[in-house]
Amino acid sequence: MANKAAKQLARANTATLNRAHITTLALHTLFILYRLLYRSGSWSKYAALSLPSLVVEIYLERLGRPKYSSPGGDGVLVSAGEDMEAKGVTEYMWDIVYVTWGVLGLVGVVGEWGWWVLAIVPIYAVYLAVGMYRGMSGLMPGMSSSPSAAAAAPDGPRSNRQKKAEKKGGQKARYN
Template sequence: MANSSQKKIAHENAKTLLSLRKGFIWVNAFYVFYRIIYHFGTFGFKLAFGYFATAGLTVFLYTQINAMGQPRYNSKGELADAGQDLSQEGLVQYAFDIIYVTWFVHVTSALWSKMWWFYISIPAYAGWKAWHMAVKPMLARNAAAGAGPSSAASGSADGVKSKRREKMEKRAEKGPAVRYR
C-alpha cells in the first residue's frame, strides 16, 4: 500500500484534532455554565480576564497545531502530505501540555478560584527545562574551559593520559598505515 505510513499519520492527526475540539468544547462549556452562570456572583474582573486570556491562548495553540497537522491533498485527491506528526516529541508536545494544563485550571478553578495559581507550573517547567538544556551545560563547559590548558591537552580532567590515548597519539605520529596484500 503506497504511502501507508503517511495515511496512518493523517488518520492519527485527525483523531487527535477531533479530541482537542471536543475537549475544548466540554471544558469551556463546563466553566461557562458552572462558574459564570451558576456562580455569577463570584465571577469578577480578575477571573474573567484570566479565563478569557487563557482560553484565547488555548485557541491560538489549537490553531497552530491544527495548521501543522492538517493533511494536504493533490489535484487528484490523493494524499500529498500528511502534515507534521502530532505525536512526536518537541514543541508540539509542549503546546499540548499547555492546553492540558489550561483545561485543568479551567475545570478546577470553576470549583475553587485559588487553582489559578497552578498555572504557574507552566513557566516553572519552562525554567527547569531551560536550566537543564541550556544554562547548566553552558556553565559546565565554562568550568571545564577554565580548568587550564594542561588538563585540556592531556585529554582528561586529572592530567594523566590514558593508555588508549597514548597509543592513538603514537599512531598519528607514524602517519597513515599502508597495508599490502
Template sequence: MANSSQKKIAHENSKTLLALRKGFIWVNAFYIFYRIIYHWSTFSFKLAAGYTITAGITFFLYTQINAMSQPRYNTRGELADAGQDLSQEGLVQYAFDIIYVTWFVHVLSAFWSKAWWFYLAIPAYAGYKAWHLAIKPMMARSGLGGALAGVANPAGAGAAGAASGSADGAKSKRREKMEKRAEKGPVMKYR
C-alpha cells in the same frame, strides 16, 4: 496502497483534532456555566483576565496544531502529504501538554480560585528542560563545570594523578586521555 502510512497519519490527526475540539468546547462551556454564570458573585476581574488569557493561549496552540496537521492533496485529489504527525515527540507534545494543563486549571479553578497557581508548572518544567538541555551543557563546555568541581576538591586530580602514576609523578596515557575528555566537556547527543 503506496500512501497507506500517510493515510493513517491523516486519519489519526483528524481524530486527535476532533478530540481537542470537543475538549475545548466542554471545558470552556463548563467553566463559563459553572464559574461565571452560577457563581457570578465570586467571579472577579482577575479571574476573568486569567481565564481569557489562558483560553486565548489554548486557542492559539490549537490553531497552530491544526495548521501543522492539515493534509495536502494533489490535483487528482490524492493525498500528497498527511501533514505533521501529531503523535511524535517534540514541540507538538509540549503544545498538547500546555493545553491539558490549561484545561486542568480551568476545571479546578471553577471550584477553587487558588488553582491558578498550578499554571506555574509550565514555566517550572520549561526551566527544568532548559537547564538540562541547554544551560548545563554550555556551562560544562565553557569550563564553568570544571571550575565548580575544582572548588569542591581543591587537591584536584593532580594528587590523584601523582598517586596513580609512576614513582616520579608521570601520568599514564589513560589518565591523560581522561583529563582531556574532562576538559572538553560532556558529549552532546542529538536525536
C-alpha cells in the same frame, strides 16, 4: 498501497485534532455555563489565561491537519501534516493545552485560586531552559559542567601500576 505511513499519520493526526477540539469546546462550554449559573468570577482572567491554550491549539491545527488535493478529505493526500505525538516542542504545546483543561476544572471546583496552577507552565519552561543550558555548558570552551573535571588532572594520585608503566616509558594515564 502507496504512502501507507503517510496515510496512517494523516488518520492519527485527524483523530487527535478532532478529539482535542471536541474536548476543548466541551470543557469551555461547561466552564462558561457553570460560571453563569452557579459561581461568579473574573471573565478577564478566564479570557487572558485561556487564550494561550487556544492559540496553541490553533497552531497545532495548522501544523498537523492533513492536506488533500480536494476539500473534504476525499482527494489525494498532499501532506500528512507533522506528527502530533512528536517529542520536543509539540509535546510541550500539548502540555499547555492539557494543563489549561485541568485548570478550568480546578477553577470550577476551588474558585479563582485555581488559576495560580497555570504558573506551573512558565516555571517548567524555566526549569527546562536551565537544564538545557547546563547540558550545553560542557560543550562550550572554557566552561566546565562538573566540578570534578578539575580534580581529575593527570597529576592527581596514581596507582603503583601506573607509576611503573610511566617509568618504563609507557603512556601516561589520563583521567577525564
